[in-house]
Amino acid sequence: MNKPIALELKQITKRFGTKVVANKQVDLTVYRGEILAILGENGCGKTTLMNIIAGIYYPDSGSVFVGGKEVVIRSPKDAFAQGIGMIHQHFKLVDVFTAAENIVLGVNDGHKYNIKEVNKRVSEIADKYGFRIDPKKKIYEMSVSEKQTVEILKVLYRGADILILDEPSAVLTPQETEKLFDVLRRMRRDGKSILIITHKLHEVMAISDRVAVLRKGEHIATVETAQTSPAQLTEMMVGKKIEMDIYRPMPENVRDRLVIKNLSLTSAEGIKMLDDVTFTAKAGEILGIAGIAGSGQKELLESIAGLHHLQSGSITYYNPKKDKPITFYHKSFERVMELAGQGMLRYADGRAFTGKDENGKPLSKKTICAQVEAGEILFVEDEVINLREKTPLQIRELGVRLSFVPEDRLGMGLVGNMDIVDNMMLRSYRRGASVFVDRKKPGDLARTIVHDLEVVTPGTHIPVRRLSGGNVQKLLVGREIAAAPTVLMAAYPVRGLDINSSYTIYNLLTEQKQKGVSVIFVGEDLDVLVGLCDRIMVICGGRITGVLDGRNTTKEEIGLLMTKTQTEQKEGTESENA
């Protein structure tokens, strides 16, 4: 490698707060005319490191050299002055502006502002690297891939020689990704240095010259792509297994609770978010879901909770009602008759309940209601409920006790400006017939949760948004568990929590499992998944790539499934068939 060095990082350390070390003495060298992939799990510090180069964060210690000279980068402007530009995952564009207007925004190059000249220059740059773009097109009329092109052109227009791309393919279709890679190769030929953050191994193998692997904030190694393999990279990425001392009893009384078949979901932009997902969540066990962030975990849970319109598939819920009385709680008279028609109901003494008396004469509504109220009518089998195309409210009215701890706590889970008691009421406000709200029970619940889960708060009448992330999470999990669910879905419930709070949550989940709840746990730390879950389902690009036994699997096995591509999946099934 005789290429000149474009960028060098020496001993970069960045801390957030006193505890979290995002980057620990990282060394990195980038040559001119190369594509360097930065590889690592979620939260390994790769985005932080790139943000340091791009001037969004300032390192606590360490130095940055551009073209051999030490530089200080304190803002994105400084970075541009050094010829460094970053293309973020979330686009920063003004929707009602044209591509060219967005590109020229903030550029004070001394030229007179003339949009025609800008259009011309943008087209020139685009032609040079093989982009296809109309500079006069408005951003809101563009596809995601076109918007990304504008972001890249924005950086090139400012004359950047070092480009950083944060997971550029996350929002693209495979064809668009291929086009983007062609452009990147052309830029490499032009002598530009490209850093690309990704956790897709096949892309690393396809595009990069070298790979730098980060793990838990540390730089593990930089290797030549030609001399490595996906298996070796995975091992470097996930590291050796750490023993997690999480209490994990064997599951008892396991039976099907939620059966999901051939679920497919397409987003509004036309991207396939879930592709033919089939699995079963069982009562009395914790089902872990592993996968790179954004592989469809969120969509999967939201689909079950009734928040998406599905293209195809079925969601069947088995209500554990065998030999238990039917109640009117959230159920209508019509539903009772429907169940009776299906032969699902019987009297306590064993006679079938059909809604008719011994002589075949239909019973009056009043009589049936009295029998139901008295608890005389029981279920023969577990009640089967179809959850597809049901709204969250309908699901609840069918008596399905589904609890959902969403990823976005203050967006979907709690209302930030309301106090703890009011947030507890969000789940129970339908109870009670009075026009006035009853704050007593939610108040008691709030105090119980605050006490049991050791929530640090000055009181129960404080707006939730003023609590720290960990405490907010505890409140949310506590509230969802207090609803006595039969299915508990938790997306990243320990994100942002310290070790002790995390263990509190793990134990709560295990406790629920022992109570016969079907727990679905979406996690990001593989060590936790391997230590906590009875079964682990791996999702990749909206497809289930495998279901593993939590007690007999390794992180490497999960890691490989997490990055398995569609073509590999096909090859895999073909070889299995042969």
Place this chain on the structure above:
Amino acid sequence: MNMLLDFIITAIPLGMTFLFGCVGEILTEKAGHLNLGIPGIMCVGGTCGCVALKMLRNSGLPWPLIVVLAILAAFVGGMLMGLIYSFLTVTLRANQNVTGLAMTTFGVGVTKFVMSPMAEGGGMSYLYALKYFRYPFQGRTDALKYCGIMVFLGIIIALVAAFVLSKTRSGLYLRAVGENPATADAVGINVTGYKYRATLIGSGVAALGGLFYIMDYAGSYEAYKSIEAMGWLSVALVIFTLWKPALSILGSFLFGLLYIAGSRIPTLLGIQLDMSATPLLQMLPYLVTIVVLIVVSVRKKREHQPPAWLGLPYFREDR
């Protein structure tokens, strides 16, 4: 026929009052700030101008200079109001609607306090300058007499604002601030600076509307009492003209026509209308604004929507 012409010509200067307020408010809103203080700012502008005229009455200065100084006084008065508003909403991030309404209440109050003794003072005060403001038509008896200096000034300001917003770098940056301040901030645009400048200049421009109304169109000691109503129409005109200063020239003319239609059209047609019906007919501009608002929101064309961050405070740390 003469009456019809008179009706049409009167609408031009009346609309000019709305035009000043409207262009000022457009500039502010393009920076993402909804300034409901415009009526108050227009009142204060009128007051400052009149106070300056009263003070300059016996100064012996040439009349064009007196006019320029009065206009400047109104502009500065408006800018001071704008400064209070921007300090509260940009720096302290107070709620824009509440602050704006408070500014209106404040401005109207100050105007009543200052203007009512001056108006009672009668001939001693400011109306002597009417003939200067109505130059070059000061001698006429028909509607043309209202088409004075400030009518031309208003049209020029609107055209300049349109040019700046669409053709200059500053205009592009200002629009970016109102559409997506985080993006503007990320590319190194001084978001706070643009917000302050737009609000201050916008308030100054709007304040001229108040002075124009007293010293040209209305030309009476009672005029200060109706500026607030003119101010609210200016805010409605912003929506009606879809945040486009050039279009607001035509819009203000139309609003002018609609505003006096109630009193003029029955006379034109020779119908005798009860006096109590006039206020009803004066609702026409508001009704038209509502219709435009509905049509625009149904069509959902992105260019015709208000700036995306209108009314929202911007915290850099929120990213």
